[in-house]
Amino acid sequence: MRPMNYIAFDVHCAFCEGGWVTESGKEKGSWRVATTIPALSDAVRSVPRPRLLVIEEGPLADWMVRELSGRVDQVVVADPYRNALIAKDGDKDDPIDWRKLVHLARGGYVRPVHHNGSLERSVFKQHVQLYHQRVRIRHAEALRVVWRLRRFGLTTVKVKDLGGDRTALLDRLPDSALLRRDVKTMLESYDLATAHLRRIRREMVSASRAYEPVARLRALPGVKGVRAATFFAVVDTPFRFRTKQALWKYLGIGLERRRSGNGPLRLRVPLRCNRLLKNVILGAAKSAIASKDNPFADQYQRWLGMNCSPRVARRNVARSMAAVMWGMWKSGSAYDPTLVGAGPAVRELTGAGRGR
Numbered sequence: 001m002r003p004m005n006y007i008a009f010d011v012h013c014a015f016c017e018g019g020w021v022t023e024s025g026k027e028k029g030s031w032r033v034a035t036t037i038p039a040l041s042d043a044v045r046s047v048p049r050p051r052l053l054v055i056e057e058g059p060l061a062d063w064m065v066r067e068l069s070g071r072v073d074q075v076v077v078a079d080p081y082r083n084a085l086i087a088k089d090g091d092k093d094d095p096i097d098w099r100k101l102v103h104l105a106r107g108g109y110v111r112p113v114h115h116n117g118s119l120e121r122s123v124f125k126q127h128v129q130l131y132h133q134r135v136r137i138r139h140a141e142a143l144r145v146v147w148r149l150r151r152f153g154l155t156t157v158k159v160k161d162l163g164g165d166r167t168a169l170l171d172r173l174p175d176s177a178l179l180r181r182d183v184k185t186m187l188e189s190y191d192l193a194t195a196h197l198r199r200i201r202r203e204m205v206s207a208s209r210a211y212e213p214v215a216r217l218r219a220l221p222g223v224k225g226v227r228a229a230t231f232f233a234v235v236d237t238p239f240r241f242r243t244k245q246a247l248w249k250y251l252g253i254g255l256e257r258r259r260s261g262n263g264p265l266r267l268r269v270p271l272r273c274n275r276l277l278k279n280v281i282l283g284a285a286k287s288a289i290a291s292k293d294n295p296f297a298d299q300y301q302r303w304l305g306m307n308c309s310p311r312v313a314r315r316n317v318a319r320s321m322a323a324v325m326w327g328m329w330k331s332g333s334a335y336d337p338t339l340v341g342a343g344p345a346v347r348e349l350t351g352a353g354r355g356r
Helices: 037-045 061-071 080-088 094-106 119-150 159-163 166-171 177-208 212-217 225-235 244-251 275-291 295-305 310-331 345-352
Strands: 005-011 015-021 027-034 051-056 074-078 256-258 266-268
Touching: 005 037, 005 061, 005 094, 015 094, 027 037, 037 061, 051 061, 051 094, 061 074, 061 119, 074 094, 119 159, 119 177, 119 225, 166 177, 177 225, 212 225, 212 310, 225 275, 225 310, 244 275, 244 310, 275 295, 275 310, 295 310
Parallel strands: 005 051, 051 074
Antiparallel strands: 005 015, 015 027, 256 266
16 A cells, blocks of 8 residues: 555635655645635545545634545544644644644644535535524623613513513603604614514524435424534534444533542543534433423433432433434434433443533
8 A cells, every 4th residue: 555645734714835755754745825716626636546634623614625625545634623733732823734734634633523424515504504693692782772762670581581572672761752762773683683583583494304314313303493403514424423422522411531640530522522513412302302202301300219319310311312313314214212222321421411
């Protein structure tokens, strides 16, 4: 087998600084090229095969993976958080950055970030993320209105009241035409954010019908259109996780072990995780528990009976739901309530519940 040649680019909007080294670490060439596919392709083609291209995760990474993956034997998108301490050691400059990155890749020290490489799936994922961004924007607009009203004595107004009788609400304000116009403007902004959110949600649910796994995931209690589409879009493929424990850590509901010296073994949930998916899976667990007539609600009551706190019991339910969704997706099977909790998960999760 011929030795691998390693290519790295430090990517910017206007240009990319890069070069390549042999498997032994000998630098053979460097470039500064425009951030265009033709220019990048010419640079890559000047390197003998086999070629491994490494870049850091960023706004342009997904585009570069799609366009350049056919011109190299392997593309690695590196997690910049993992590289940060090494990259910050010593001088920093674009010609230095790509050299540090290529040697990290050559030594196998980069943590890859998953990219599907499909335009269709990338667009769908970005649409799902747009929906959740708009949820936060609408909530922020609502809070701005509530805070403004409270500044003028309307201390009992809540977000849910903004959808009620606004004439009565405005009549409670002090007699100031300027103040009323400001509040009306803020309410118009809230209404526009609400209209955008409803349209984006309809489009997301409609687009998700093209993906068969989403329909099967919606069969779980607490998992409806938005949560199923979000899980499918962000996880992208179940085969990127070797075990369900790896999936749990990515979702922020798994456990990390910590021990120093002769100290005690401590368990904690990961500090770095996909927070969007963490909110989705914990929300699904909360909904399933509230609906009561399902095996996940039964698991919750069983864990409470084992002296788990409600918070830990809810997290254990989220782990169980994530494992079921992951297994259904991998196997192509339908949701079967009788199989929930049938494996050795109970003792594992109740032991895991001691983590904070």
